[in-house]
Amino acid sequence: MTEVLGASGLVVRRGSFSLTPISFSLDENSGIVGLFGQNGAGKTTLLRALAGLAPITSGTVRRRHTQARRPVFLPDSPYLYGFLRVQECVDLMARYFSDFSRQRAITLIDELELDKRKPVNALSKGMGEQLSIALMLARDNDVYLFDEPLAAVDPVTRDVLVQIIWANIPPNAVALLSTHLIFGLQDLFDSYMVIHDGALVRTEQISTAHERENLESIVKEAILGG
The missing domain is CATH 3.40.50.300 (P-loop containing nucleotide triphosphate hydrolases)
Structure with a gap:
């Protein structure tokens, strides 16, 4: 193997x-x-x-x-600029990482029902974690x-994220x-x-x-x- x-x-x-x-x-x-x-x-x-x-x-x-x-590395502390809106985070990742899928990121963000117009610093800690995971899983590595x-x-969101992680690891x-x-x-x-x-x-x-x-x-x- x-x-x-x-x-x-x-x-x-x-x-x-x-x-x-x-x-x-x-x-x-x-x-x-x-x-x-x-x-x-x-x-x-x-x-x-x-x-x-x-x-x-x-x-x-x-x-x-x-x-x-x-x-792909997701740290245990916030790494996204707080002034960026969720959609702008997607745009930034797409410019910075060649293995990033914009469409996959948008699909995951929609599944998590995150508001793409909201700035990162307006998200709760849990919602920020959801966004970070979605952005990492949108990369092909x-x-x-x-x-x-x-x-x-x-616990409810955790179960949703567990399923998303399962479904999106290549x-x-x-x-x-x-x-x-x-x-x-x-x-x-x-x-x-x-x-x-x-x-x-x-x-x-x-x-x-x-x-x-x-x-x-x-x-x-x-x-x-x-």
């Missing part, structure tokens, strides 16, 4: 925190991967390193296409990295989605990784419905055992 994203002996140091040597391989069957861990475990540091946004101390990151564009994308939305692509919340998201993931104190303590496919139902317990055991 073709590897889409992987790392060997990856070490990243940020101040007093360090990711210990991390190695993993995600292939075309990995699908949507949950990146689980407590706050401060290193999830954001790992995602930023994989996205090419944090300097790597040692080790390597591998992509299926070595000359590919940078992975093979690696998608999401940092806590569902933390600010209500075939044979990998999406790595970090969260410290698992309950209610079990059906989103095909596989998962657990990071604890800067170390990758488990990475597995979810192979049975029983594992999916007990995913929160499995992750807790991995953290406590790590």
Whole structure:
């Protein structure tokens, strides 16, 4: 099976925190991967390193296409200019990213019932998160990295976004989605990784419905055992 994203002996140091040597391989069957861990475990540091946004101390990151564009990365903090209207955000993304589909973005924004005339700073935190996810999913890439994308939305909107993420990740692509919340998201993931104190303590496919139902317990055991 073709590897889409992987790392060997990856070490990243940020101040007093360090990711210990991390190695993993995600292939075309990995699908949507949950990146689980407590706050401060290193999830954001790992995602930023994989996205090419944090300097790597040692080790390597591998992509299926070595000359590919940078992975799609959604940070956990607002990145859109607050004075831009929703439609203007679409226009800006279309000018900046060659892999961006304006029509797909508009379709997703309409599905989420976001007002394209509203400026970003007039949106609620949850609506801003919805817009950010829609814009990221409108890009055609093979690696998608999401940092806590569902933390600010209500349960009903979360379920809608889960379905949109499922429907819009391209075939044979990998999406790595970090969260410290698992309950209610079990059906989103095909596989998962657990990071604890800067170390990758488990990475597995979810192979049975029983594992999916007990995913929160499995992750807790991995953290406590790590």
